[in-house]
Amino acid sequence: MALDALRANRLRSALTMLGVIIGVASVVLLVAIGTGTKQKVEQQVEGLGSNLLLVVPGRIEVGNAPVVSPLTLKDVDAVTRVVGDPDRVAVTVASGATARAGARSDFTTVQGVLETTPAVFTRSLARGRYLTGTDVDTSRRVAVLGDSVARALFPDRDPLGQQVALAGVRFRVIGVFAPLGQSLGVDRDDEVHVPVTAAQRLWGTQRVDGIAVKAPDRERIDELGERIVAELNRRHPDTEFSAVTQQQILGVLGDILGVLTGVLAAIAGISLLVGGVGVSNIMLVSVRERTREIGLRKAVGARPRDIGVQFLLEAVLLTTIGGLTGMALGVGTALLVDALSPIPAAITWWSLALAFGVSAVVGIVFGVVPAQRAGRLDPVVALRTE
């Protein structure tokens, strides 16, 4: 019965639904993008390796300015003593530098590291070998290139054994990383690894920017972090240090992305609300147009509630059909976006359930007033209307 009424006025029903369709579609799409981004970031953070502890000077908080590191390789040795296993400790001292090979050059990030890096962060090589302990101990000028750097400097040559000039100093290429791809718009293959000792000499510094520790197990990771921080605080009483786990990083990132997703969903929700107002409006028009029908139904025995339920059902049908259409549209668009653009999108069942539920609720909320009005019509007056 309710369906018949909607069919009778197809175009108007479709136009009324449009608001709900757009609202639901945008909720589904935006939540999908938010979720997809979050999932991708999580993947990448987890892809760094398991049970990682990142030790840096300063506090890790959103909006905190980075601190110049007071750490040196002596501190790294102290941390290694706390950890008890040198293979679990990695360091970095990083700076931007121009890499040059023949006529070609590429501005990139040079990272001074220990030979432990591939074990601590799960990284693999496409060609050649990684740095060794000897390379580090002897400050040998050897370099492992990220995939992008290798392509930029040696587009048509095998980079292995070639010379690259980093900040004007010549290094020999001994390996090329397997590509990692993009992460949040950052090219993770745009880097060059050299022995930390060579990097410090290159920039004339004793500094180490950060220390990464791979904890033996997840249970004791926090306790280990505390011990490392305590040791560093003892050595540098004026500086604060923090040790953060992947879980903490994920927590912070997740919060940011969650808020972002929520804001997007709320904006989309507003259009759903506007759609609901449209439904309410059209139902009022419909009640007015069908006044005679209402009068007749009452004359043959419809109770006020029967009439009210009829119009409420129509409103809910209108918004749920709109909701389903909007869901299909949102899912389709999300799949397209995910496939054809760098923006990740992931459909979640809860967003579909939510969108459907909300559209049904919109129908009820915005259908109640017209339905009540219809139910209360005086049959004698209603039958006389033209």
Added chain:
Amino acid sequence: MTEPAVADPPAGERVPAIEAVDVSRTYQLDGVSVEALRGVSLTVQSGDYVALVGPSGSGKSTLMHLLGGLDRPTGGRLVIGGRDVNALAPPEMATLRNETIGFVFQAFHLLPRTSAVENVALPLVYRGVSARQRRERAAAMLGRVGLGHRLDHRPNQMSGGEQQRVAIARALVTEPTVLLADEPTGNLDSVTGAAVLELLEQLNAESGVALVMVTHDQEVAARAHRRITMRDGVVVADSADPRSAHDRPPSVDHGRPATLVPAPSAEPRSASGSGPGHPSGGSGGAAGATGRLPREVERPEAHSRDAAGGDAVAREGAAGARQADRPGGTA
């Protein structure tokens, strides 16, 4: 459900289908009271065939609405199917209508875009009858009114006479005790109208449903078992009532518009009837002069065979005035 307020009839007597005792109905229009019915008493027994006649505006439709439980009296006592409507809440009134009353309107009032069977089955929807049974009973009823071959036709695919037959089938599908027909032939040509009347009379004779019909046709009024004549909101003649000495045919009546009682303090003859809220049209002067609501004065031909049309025009005019007076008229 609360216990119905029954009008206890003296033992041994039939329970009347409808009993109205000194019933009045006053409409409020912008603080002005219109007394459409002023103390009407009548009893409809099951199986009756009553013709209700009277000039336009005399309160016939208002009375029909009351008898059918579509409206409530503002005074007096009205008992339908043994239940006092003053004691009934709107949902109970609806159920009462569904169970005891069938309406036939001048304008058919079929649902458009809805087949004949579905139209006829509509009252059964509100009785909770299953879809299959509804269709069966509606189809059977359509057969009785001679439309067994038109089950799935829509109103716009049927003639006026056929549409009114569908409406009659709809009124009777619930097997009511009273069939109320307000100018059922008013929108039909005379030949079709006669056939519809014949059908109504036949159904009344066959099934024992009481038929109360508003008509302007004197032949029909004469054929009825009982003729009730109304004027100015009162019954002026009732052929079944021995106290009603002068049962005059309606053509003798000179239709006077129903009395308009102005706002409480206003004097009947003052011009307050056409106060701020009133439309000032051609008839506004008359209203001012007579102190009455502007309404088309009954024309002499209003009682001839095609009187229904004239009456409809008059009612439309009055409805127009009402709408102008009350912007939210349908609220």
